[in-house]
Amino acid sequence: MSIDRHELLARLDALLQPQAFKDYGPNGLQVEGRARVARIVSGVTASRALIDAAIDAGADTILVHHGLFWRGMDGRVTGWMKERLKRLLAHDINLLAYHLPLDAHPELGNNAQLGQRLGWQWDARFGEQDLGFAAPCDIASAQELGRHVGQVLGRTPLVVAPEGAPRPIRRVAWCTGGAQDWFEAAIAAGADAFITGEISEPQAHLARETGVAFIAAGHHATERYGAPAVAAHVAAQLGLEHQFIDIDNPA
Structure with a gap:
């Protein structure tokens, strides 16, 4: 089963209420991929390792806590940013990120x-x-x-x-x-x-x-637990597939 990307975003925004937070970067859709979504991969950070794993898993959407764009960043698309974006765009994958809203949810955050x-x-x-x-x-x-x-x-x-x-x-x-x-x-x-x-x-x-x-x-x-909890909850409501991929990080 697949749904329109806007339906998924509307469900996530209704759940997490990003408009209520003063945050360090944009919440919601950070990189636009295909319009129809069926398989979500969740993870902590939109690292190259997570993106590659999501590609291997056949995902059309990635939901993370730490996205790609932060206040005060150098806006040039070079180096590691180029490599991450290149993979997302080449495979037409949506990147969704929720930072403080994902910390704050009273049950799933x-x-x-x-x-x-x-x-x-x-x-x-x-x-x-x-x-x-x-x-x-x-x-x-x-x-x-x-x-x-x-x-x-x-x-x-x-x-x-x-x-x-x-x-x-x-x-x-x-x-x-x-x-x-x-x-x-x-x-x-x-x-x-x-x-x-x-x-x-x-x-x-x-x-x-x-x-x-x-x-x-x-x-x-x-911070390993909020993204998969939210993704699993919304995927179950909308009839989507979901997989959590944990990329180890010693920090």
Whole structure:
């Protein structure tokens, strides 16, 4: 079964509400391919490896969290950008990208999906555009929380624990990807620990000094779940085929 591309875009826009977000790049259709769509490949980033894998899978549409175009980019089509676009255009593949809207969806987004896998049901949102999630939990220490996160995500996170004796984690906050600058907002929201993908230099000091643990679990590792959840949901509604392809990334 195939449908018109505009029907797919309308369904995604209705679900993710991209117009409600101030984002770093365009959400929705980034590269126009064929008008009729039947097979979606979802992934985290519109890398050349993902595009090649989608071509091999016979996809006519790729849905990702990290698209090709970002605010402040050099607008020239050369090098790696040329290679990615060349493949998409040669095979007439639609590239759809949703960034912050895909983080924020309360059930299918990256944050909601990560929380589900870690065993938490969020009960509060915080930070700019309400992208941060928080939930109650009952874990003995930051180290134990780090072990739990590592087991679920399949990679060992970096854990920065507060100074002094281990303290229990009764409330956890998280925001997937590169949300290390949201640590202070998580602290203000009452978290005992904050989980995101990356860490920068200041967060280690803040964790030690504020008594709130910081866990950097990997940008890619924390954002593997939203795109396939959204694509599977919409594909099931519209009678389309869907396949998630995970291109490994150590970041």
